[in-house]
Amino acid sequence: MVVQEGAIVTMFYVLKDAQGNVLDDRYEHIPVRFIFGCGAIPPGLEKRLAGLRQGQRVTVVVPPEEGYGERKPERVIRVHKDDLPEHEKITVGDRFKPLSPDLESESATVQGYIDDWVYLDCNHPYAGKELYYEVRVRRSRDNR
Template sequence: MAQAKKGDEVRVHYTGKLEDGTVFDTSAEGEPLSFTIGENRVIPGFEQAVLGMEPGDSKTEEIDPDQAYGSHREDMVMELEKSQIPDEVEPQVGQQLQLRLDNGQTVPVLITALGEDTVEIDANHPLAGRTLTFEIELIDIDENGASDEGGNIVTP
């Protein structure tokens, strides 16, 4: 049987869990995740875990932050004046907003704390700094590379 290698389009079912066992994402009830190995459309540790697997293989892989969403960076946590938040938004801890940068780009941020006149926001990925565990089942391999079917999956 063929083993998954760089350039192969693979289809996998997966379940991602946090350190405490909480499931943060899964494909179990839906369509398998499709991606081409080597195109960096999934986190590096996930792609590395699939390399060498054969269709029908299952494995559990623990992925450190440096091979997932990186370390939690304190320089990406900032405090804004509440007056910088649009009037129609009532800020709440846990709320996700879009921060527009000077260059026009937008970045998703999470409100992590509220002060009397300030709002603390965090621009880190919600899974930054976390060790992730993935249960992975390789469904099939297309050794001819990516097809035109399906969407552009960015992360598992």
């Protein structure tokens, strides 16, 4: 069966940035499974997988607007370190769960700090990046 709306798709992939740096390779050997058309993967990736068959390999380039969106400067916020959960020593790159449901992000990354103030980036880590997926469709089957 081809990859199409409602199909259960199992695939392997490696995700790289425009410079060829590996961003995510956890699915290189362990497949990811999802229902095609339900928004489980970035829209640009989904669009380019439609019509593929079992065993097919493809490199897919997804621009930011079809991936995780553009970076939004207003999503970098300043919070007092005392408001962060149980972290005595805060390091650039640390990740925290959202501090507020209004942030629309699964996590926030420490961008920097000045004295007792911490700057958190609430953009998705891949926001603003052109994404290169190396995909192999393992299986696509009807969802009935």
